[in-house]
Amino acid sequence: MLQDKFEAEIPTERYYKEHCSGFTYHKRFLGIKGRYVNELEKRILINLIGDVKGKKILDVGCGTGRFTNILTRMGAKVTAIDPSPEMISYAKRQFKECRFEIGDIKNMRFPDDSFDVVVAMRVLIHFHDKKKALEEMVRVVKPGRMVVFDCANALRFDLPAKLIKRFLGIADVCTDFTFPHKIKQRHHHRKLKIRTIIGVKMLPPLSFLVRFLGQNRMILLELLLGKTPLKYLGSRCYILATKRGKVK
Numbered sequence: 001m002l003q004d005k006f007e008a009e010i011p012t013e014r015y016y017k018e019h020c021s022g023f024t025y026h027k028r029f030l031g032i033k034g035r036y037v038n039e040l041e042k043r044i045l046i047n048l049i050g051d052v053k054g055k056k057i058l059d060v061g062c063g064t065g066r067f068t069n070i071l072t073r074m075g076a077k078v079t080a081i082d083p084s085p086e087m088i089s090y091a092k093r094q095f096k097e098c099r100f101e102i103g104d105i106k107n108m109r110f111p112d113d114s115f116d117v118v119v120a121m122r123v124l125i126h127f128h129d130k131k132k133a134l135e136e137m138v139r140v141v142k143p144g145r146m147v148v149f150d151c152a153n154a155l156r157f158d159l160p161a162k163l164i165k166r167f168l169g170i171a172d173v174c175t176d177f178t179f180p181h182k183i184k185q186r187h188h189h190r191k192l193k194i195r196t197i198i199g200v201k202m203l204p205p206l207s208f209l210v211r212f213l214g215q216n217r218m219i220l221l222e223l224l225l226g227k228t229p230l231k232y233l234g235s236r237c238y239i240l241a242t243k244r245g246k247v248k
């Protein structure tokens, strides 16, 4: 694997506990570029899971709660977990009406078949070994229901920057880059059927481009292209899968 050559990676739990505070993470979504990425990801999530009203949703690795908040506002009953106490307290302060708790994707306290949708945005991309996380997500979702996650494309335009950082030994959170033809294999689980892949961030989210095209137009263009075979040129792929079995 690409990343095996590099040692300057910090395990994701430690990185978000010790190197990235809630505010540092929240700041990524400010500014013209950050707002664009935030809105794009929100639209992708809604596009993938559709109407969430009344549904029981688990937001795993919720971070500062940006998706927990959206889904709650859309009428879902959301439980959000994250292992970082700092992220959780930041999220609680920001979104008082949402339910947040400390938890680990690899060992969740919920019974089998508990949720209508399990969402893990920007979480699995941090694990080289995704087996245990996938196993747990599949366990807690109800049969026939949805699991949503994403992966970082090894063909992404910012991979060189990440590699240079690693080569120079600049500590960074571990990121698992997946080549498009390996997406299904890397997220394989016997009970999971991958249904849809949307590939976006084909266009570098540069501020001038967002300004020039306008946020909405750029998002529409990305979503349109992201469903064609060009999706595999996107720096990030968002995946909708369902748990095998009949909906009860």
Ligand SMILES: C[S@@+](CC[C@H](N)C(=O)[O-])C[C@H]1O[C@@H](n2cnc3c(N)ncnc32)[C@H](O)[C@@H]1O
Pocket (backbone or CB within 6 Å): 012, 013, 016, 017, 060, 061, 062, 063, 064, 065, 066, 067, 081, 082, 083, 084, 087, 103, 104, 105, 106, 120, 121, 122, 123
């Ligand atoms: C890039 S942030 C994503 C946050 C949020 N999902 C979002 O998209 O804004 C990754 C999050 O995964 C959390 N995380 C790290 N290890 C985890 C684990 N073992 N189980 C659940 N979440 C984890 C981190 O604490 C961090 O908040």
